[in-house]
Amino acid sequence: MRIGELAERTGLSRDTLRFYERTGLLVSRRLPNGYRDFPPEAEPWLRYVRTAQALGFSLAEIARTGAELSAAPDAAERLSELFREKIALIDARTAELAALRADLAGRVGTGCPLAPA
Structure with a gap:
């Protein structure tokens, strides 16, 4: 199909x-x-890409794992493992953001909020 039709369909x-x-x-x-x-x-494939992006996967991750999954007989289990890995990254980032928030909150109302805590 030509690019216009694919654009319209997706x-x-x-x-x-x-x-x-x-x-x-x-x-x-x-x-x-x-x-x-x-x-x-x-x-x-493009529906898969859009869904994976919405779930937080980068295009590089999608390109790499898409090729892996298409050849894998255990694609569902591999995909679940990728989800577990993504959840672990999100949990780590959430903890980092919570620590940053606590640091910022502790500096509110101090005489010099940029001084080392």
Whole structure:
């Protein structure tokens, strides 16, 4: 399918699709007239990409793990493991942010809030 049709079906802009193609996240072939031709499986793949992004995965993580998962017989278990890893990162970041918040809160109303605590 051509880029306009894929954009319409996925709700992504043509620029986004071109970016994904440049970064290797999406593959097309060129027709003799120079138009891009995307395979039918591009549409479900892009839904996967959008869902993974919404769950906090970067495009680099999606590109790396997407290739791993497509070849894995235990894809569901591997995906669950990736979710557990992402949850651990979120928990660590949440703890860092809570410590930062406590530090900032402790400095409110002090005579010199930028002095070492």
